[in-house]
Amino acid sequence: MATGSSLDELGNQATELAEEVQALREQMLRFATLQLRDVTQAEDAVHDAINAALSSNKYSGKGSLKSWVYAILRNKIIDIIRERSRHPVETFIEDDGSDLNDQFDEKGHWKKSQQPANWGQPETTLANKQFWLIFEACLNDLPESTAQVFMMREHLGLDIREICNELSLSESNCWVIMHRARMRLRKCLEGHFIQGDFLQAVSQ
Amino acid sequence: MNCKQATQLMSESHDHQLTRWQRFSLRVHLLICNGCRAYNKHLDFISKAMQQMRDRF
Numbered sequence: 370m371a372t373g374s375s376l377d378e379l380g381n382q383a384t385e386l387a388e389e390v391q392a393l394r395e396q397m398l399r400f401a402t403l404q405l406r407d408v409t410q411a412e413d414a415v416h417d418a419i420n421a422a423l424s425s426n427k428y429s430g431k432g433s434l435k436s437w438v439y440a441i442l443r444n445k446i447i448d449i450i451r452e453r454s455r456h457p458v459e460t461f462i463e464d465d466g467s468d469l470n471d472q473f474d475e476k477g478h479w480k481k482s483q484q485p486a487n488w489g490q491p492e493t494t495l496a497n498k499q500f501w502l503i504f505e506a507c508l509n510d511l512p513e514s515t516a517q518v519f520m521m522r523e524h525l526g527l528d529i530r531e532i533c534n535e536l537s538l539s540e541s542n543c544w545v546i547m548h549r550a551r552m553r554l555r556k557c558l559e560g561h562f563i564q565g566d567f568l569q570a571v572s573q
Numbered sequence: 574m575n576c577k578q579a580t581q582l583m584s585e586s587h588d589h590q591l592t593r594w595q596r597f598s599l600r601v602h603l604l605i606c607n608g609c610r611a612y613n614k615h616l617d618f619i620s621k622a623m624q625q626m627r628d629r630f
């Protein structure tokens with residue numbers, strides 16, 4: 370009898386774990402979609418991560434269940450990116466950054482109209498819901514290849530060397546891609562959020 | 574150094590350690606260039622935003 374009840378208890382623990390992991394599903398899907406930009410692939414990654422989490426007995430019950438599940442999800446996402454870089458899609462368009470040169474004059478200095486503006490208090494901006502909508506839209510606006518590297522660095526939090534290795538890029542090439550990503554993002558934010566009526570509204 | 578080169582170095586400073594010479598020439602450029610000083614703040618802001626976004630998950 371004693372064995373039976375402890376088995377029940379184990380069963381209950383497993384159900385609890387399954388429920389907790391399932392509760393993270395939506396959030397995990399958002400996380401994966403931001404990185405992969407493909408809902409089907411994101412769903413696969415989340416599905417695999419949840420299965421791996423539930424069938425593994427490595428979760429000790431100590432530490433955050435969430436960070437453990439996210440670590441698994443990160444690895445699944447990296448697997449998908451690795452697979453992708455082995456079979457590049459034909460429509461893959463290289464971001465040569467040529468359009469970004471418009472911001473500079475022939476000597477390579479900022480054109481007056483393009484000179485970066487004062488953005489005011491970052492804390493106020495980051496606390497604003499509207500800002501985050503624009504921020505995500507600007508991220509989604511990045512060219513595919515550029516976004517992939519940028520998001521691996523700043524969203525998955527990988528080391529730049531690791532990223533270059535995974536994608537078989539030279540390190541300096543990676544730096545240039547990161548530079549273009551940041552420059553595009555900055556320009557997009559300045560155009561849509563900061564220059565709008567928004568900043569004035571926030572700072573009042 | 575012009576602004577185009579400075580923006581590249583400002584970005585690189587987020588990804589790897591710059592050489593002494595790069596740091597020095599960047600600092601000199603930032604002393605005289607308002608646009609790049611603002612740009613540098615914007616890059617810090619973007620890193621901060623990405624960090625916050627990560628932390629929310």
Ligand SMILES: [Zn+2]
Pocket residue numbers: 479575576577579602606607608609610
């Ligand atoms: Zn400058």
